[in-house]
Amino acid sequence: MDYLVLKAIHIIFVVSYFAGLFYIVRLFIYHTEALEDIEPKRTILHKQFSFMEERLWNIITVPAFIIMIISGVYILYATNWSYLTQAWMLIKLAFVLLLGIYHFWCWKTMKNLQNQITQYSSVRLRMMNEVATLILFAVVFAVVLKSLFTFYWYWTFITFVLVGALIMLIVKMVNRNKA
DSSP states (O other): OOHHHHHHHHHHHHHHHHHHHHHHHHHHHHHHHHHTSOTTHHHHHHHHHHHHHHHIIIIIIHHHHHHHHHHHHHHHHHTTTGGGGSHHHHHHHHHHHHHHHHHHHHHHHHHHHHTTOOOSOHHHHHHHHHHHHHHHHHHHHHHHTHHHHTTSHHHHHHHHHHHHHHHHHHHHHHTTTOO
16 A cells, blocks of 8 residues: 555544544543433433443544554554654654553543443543643654654653643633532
């Protein structure tokens, strides 16, 4: 398969996967708030959110994740694994590993909510929703700035930490009146 076609497929499924992640955690927020509501609204919304989460996870998020990973590995294979010697790729792969951990956290949270177990407040879930944003920032900047990344990695890291702290602070401030 042509490298550029493969790269396009990879990017399309990265976008699809992140869309699924952003929306699933948003559903967790609404689901958590619904479980705090009164009957019969609580039961009706619980069934609806469980259905929506399951569909989103199984039809969009997981398939996009699988195709994203397969196409990414195939790109590495197509380049004779030469990218693995470059700092930007190692940093990207470290964040992809974090993304895998976040993916597992989302799955576990979904299963708990389906069993009406709430472990997190809606504000905490709003903050957790930004984790995917931070990972996306890190991966995109590592890939786009790959030539500069090797020389200025420390400034990139400091900026990444500051942007992450700023996003979390904004989420906390916007939701300061919630649980």
